[in-house]
Amino acid sequence: MAALARKPATTIPFGYGAEAVARPNEPAWLTSKRAAARAVLAAGLPSPRVESWKYTNLQAFATQAFAMLSDGPADAPLALLKQTTIDRPSHRVVFVDGRFAPALSNVGAVPSGVTIRSLDDAISSDEFVVARRFGALADASSNAIAALNAAHGSGGVVIALARGASLTEPVHLVFIATASDRAMAFHPRVLIEAGEGSALTLIESHVSEAGAYWSNPVAEIAVARDATVRHWTLQDQARDATHLALNAVSLAQGARYESVLLAIGAGLARHEFDVAIEGEHAEVSLDGGYLIGGTQHSDHTTRIVHKVGHASTREVYKGVLDGRARGVFQGTIVVEPGADKTDAHQLSRTLMLSVGAEADAKPELMIYADDVKCSHGASSGALDPAQLFYLRSRGIGEAAARALLVEGFIAETIERIADEKVRAYFTRAAGDGLRAHGGALS
Amino acid sequence: MLEIRNLHAKVDGREILQGLDLVINAGEMHAIMGPNGSGKSTLSYVLAGRDGYEVTAGSVLFEGHDLLALKPEERARAGIFLAFQYPVEVPGVPSATFLKTAVNAVRKARGEKEYDAFEFLKLMKAKRDALGMSEDMLKRPLNVGFSGGEKKRNEVLQMALLEPRFMVLDETDSGLDVDALRVVAAGINALRRADRAMLVITHYQRLLDHVRPDVVHILSKGRIVRSGGPELALELEAKGFAGVMPGAAA
Ligand SMILES: Nc1ncnc2c1ncn2[C@@H]1O[C@H](COP(=O)(O)OP(=O)(O)O)[C@@H](O)[C@H]1O
Ligand SMILES: [Mg+2]
Numbered sequence: 001m002a003a004l005a006r007k008p009a010t011t012i013p014f015g016y017g018a019e020a021v022a023r024p025n026e027p028a029w030l031t032s033k034r035a036a037a038r039a040v041l042a043a044g045l046p047s048p049r050v051e052s053w054k055y056t057n058l059q060a061f062a063t064q065a066f067a068m069l070s071d072g073p074a075d076a077p078l079a080l081l082k083q084t085t086i087d088r089p090s091h092r093v094v095f096v097d098g099r100f101a102p103a104l105s106n107v108g109a110v111p112s113g114v115t116i117r118s119l120d121d122a123i124s125s126d127e128f129v130v131a132r133r134f135g136a137l138a139d140a141s142s143n144a145i146a147a148l149n150a151a152h153g154s155g156g157v158v159i160a161l162a163r164g165a166s167l168t169e170p171v172h173l174v175f176i177a178t179a180s181d182r183a184m185a186f187h188p189r190v191l192i193e194a195g196e197g198s199a200l201t202l203i204e205s206h207v208s209e210a211g212a213y214w215s216n217p218v219a220e221i222a223v224a225r226d227a228t229v230r231h232w233t234l235q236d237q238a239r240d241a242t243h244l245a246l247n248a249v250s251l252a253q254g255a256r257y258e259s260v261l262l263a264i265g266a267g268l269a270r271h272e273f274d275v276a277i278e279g280e281h282a283e284v285s286l287d288g289g290y291l292i293g294g295t296q297h298s299d300h301t302t303r304i305v306h307k308v309g310h311a312s313t314r315e316v317y318k319g320v321l322d323g324r325a326r327g328v329f330q331g332t333i334v335v336e337p338g339a340d341k342t343d344a345h346q347l348s349r350t351l352m353l354s355v356g357a358e359a360d361a362k363p364e365l366m367i368y369a370d371d372v373k374c375s376h377g378a379s380s381g382a383l384d385p386a387q388l389f390y391l392r393s394r395g396i397g398e399a400a401a402r403a404l405l406v407e408g409f410i411a412e413t414i415e416r417i418a419d420e421k422v423r424a425y426f427t428r429a430a431g432d433g434l435r436a437h438g439g440a441l442s
Numbered sequence: 443m444l445e446i447r448n449l450h451a452k453v454d455g456r457e458i459l460q461g462l463d464l465v466i467n468a469g470e471m472h473a474i475m476g477p478n479g480s481g482k483s484t485l486s487y488v489l490a491g492r493d494g495y496e497v498t499a500g501s502v503l504f505e506g507h508d509l510l511a512l513k514p515e516e517r518a519r520a521g522i523f524l525a526f527q528y529p530v531e532v533p534g535v536p537s538a539t540f541l542k543t544a545v546n547a548v549r550k551a552r553g554e555k556e557y558d559a560f561e562f563l564k565l566m567k568a569k570r571d572a573l574g575m576s577e578d579m580l581k582r583p584l585n586v587g588f589s590g591g592e593k594k595r596n597e598v599l600q601m602a603l604l605e606p607r608f609m610v611l612d613e614t615d616s617g618l619d620v621d622a623l624r625v626v627a628a629g630i631n632a633l634r635r636a637d638r639a640m641l642v643i644t645h646y647q648r649l650l651d652h653v654r655p656d657v658v659h660i661l662s663k664g665r666i667v668r669s670g671g672p673e674l675a676l677e678l679e680a681k682g683f684a685g686v687m688p689g690a691a692a
Contacts, residue, residue: 389493389530390529391532393492394540394547395515397515397547404535408533409533411534
């Protein structure tokens with residue numbers, strides 16, 4: 001494809017001051033939110049001495065130079081557009097190198113009460129609402145990923161569903177990074193408001209050409225009373241990429257949030273979930289699968305706070321680690337005083353395919369209520385020799401048998417996706433990921 | 443077809459098979475009966491090539507070739523099949539995916555055309571119906587949540603699909619109710635052919651009412667201590683293992 005004509009990029013300095021750098025056409029509230037975030041970051045990026053960053057070190061990352069694309073045409077390689085095509089109708093919203101690409105997007109007719117807009121459009125038509133939601137769940141003062149996104153961010157998408165509104169087709173957010181001579185940085189912000197009794201299925205794909213870049217998406221997802229949000233994310237980025245992502249979620253009474261995350265790519269990745277259960281009978285389900293090799297680092301840090309009782313959490317993370325890869329699972333579940341009848345279960349499992357790989361699991365249940373049912377478990381092990389022998393005794397070669405078992409291990413995560421076509425899309429990505437790791441990551 | 447000579451095998455440093463001799467010709471069905479712990483499953487694993495089952499002496503020839511030199515998958519492709527006493531559960535791998543992968547791996551190795559998805563489904567449906575297995579069962583992960591009887595049917599289904607030359611059935615009858623036993627026995631009988639042979643390991647006469655072995659062997663402490671015709675199984679049923687051991691009072 002033709003080279004892109006890009007306007008000059010600005011380089012991100014990792015030294016921050018508290019000064020407000022107003023951008024052209026930017027509302028004052030956004031400038032001040034960015035200034036506040038910069039003030040937080042002025043103390044520096046979190047070091048491994050900070051407990052929640054003990055296993056993931058950003059110091060080397062912060063010595064890299066990243067540039068931000070100020071403007072320019074957004075175009076994407078056909079291969080990536082094809083790769084992210086799901087064999088079912090969806091409202092497709094495409095970002096290329098961090099910028100909304102209307103020409104590549106395809107948002108169909110939506111029922112009344114539903115809006116899907118770029119962040120810029122939403123600001124110009126509904127500034128007050130956006131100002132209220134931006135940063136309401138992703139707290140820049142306490143969360144470094146939120147702060148980085150707020151400090152540098154531009155662009156994003158806003159999806160709102162009014163009371164009782166439902167989208168039958170999923171919204172597919174596609175984030176594409178293209179090869180570039182400079183390492184680019186993208187900080188998209190996704191704001192979701194699922195009104196009372198509404199239903200939304202959100203698919204996120206993060207894909208790229210080879211190259212170094214920094215992807216820093218933040219989603220704020222408010223699930224109102226009796227609403228349901230399903231959120232299926234595929235992170236399949238280049239091995240030189242850094243991916244620092246946060247999903248900040250709040251649930252009202254009877255609300256449901258179901259997430260399935262499949263993380264295959266990036267050299268250094270951290271996927272955070274920060275979930276606040278504000279209403280009784282809310283249900284949270286988090287599934288995570290990661291498939292990494294080489295020197296990849298994949299961090300999964302989740303924090304779920306049960307502020308009220310009679311709500312449930314189910315959390316299952318499964319990692320496959322090969323080479324010298326390092327997987328991190330930090331799962332905190334807090335049950336606040338009085339949140340009785342909380343039902344929360346967490347499981348972390350890793351499959352170690354090489355002796356050089358490393359898995360760190362830190363489950364943390366902080367229970368301040370009496371009458372609760374909570375459990376957690378963590379296990380780590382190699383492929384089961386009995387399973388391997390069983391498959392080989394049927395004529396399946398050793399490498400193919402290993403691949404089947406690894407795919408099976410991850411398939412349990414992917415099976416949580418309720419839509420067959422989307423499941424097939426994730427399964428394909430997992431299979432490609434396995435092969436890219438050079439034969440079953442063995 | 444299969445010639446086992448003076449086979450000695452160790453598991454965990456303990457000698458379990460202690461000089462086993464057995465010759466099975468094409469077209470024959472042999473039965474091995476023996477008390478718990480006599481080494482029946484050990485023999486089946488040694489034949490299938492499981493790691494940790496160390497052959498310390500003796501030989502096994504399959505159609506004149508050294509079977510013990512082959513990897514498990516090579517044995518399967520050559521036509522050896524073991525129906526496991528305890529089929530292994532494999533979470534996350536749908537039975538149907540597994541079956542297709544196995545059948546095509548074996549066909550490819552034999553120089554036959556691999557089945558496409560449609561051909562395979564048709565084939566699987568026919569074999570599955572014969573064994574009274576539901577389509578839904580094969581969508582489930584391999585053996586996960588299957589009852590004992592379902593697992594055994596699944597073993598026979600695999601056997602039918604892979605079309606082996608030499609089959610070892612390790613207590614395929616245990617855990618089956620009367621109806622399931624009949625179905626599984628019919629599945630086994632359907633595979634009998636002049637160019638195939640079978641070794642049926644069982645505890646009970648009951649299976650042998652449905653599948654008729656040509657030769658019955660008694661295994662004790664890792665060795666065959668008596669062989670005879672089908673009547674030996676009846677004698678065993680009447681007298682118990684102690685009663686059929688050589689030297690026991692008639
Ligand atoms: N994996 C193993 N590790 C240790 N001992 C084993 C193992 N498999 C079998 N054995 C031992 O070998 C002997 C024979 O077992 P097996 O072949 O399973 O007998 P059978 O099938 O006739 O009941 C028993 O004493 C059993 O405890
Ligand atoms: Mg046994």
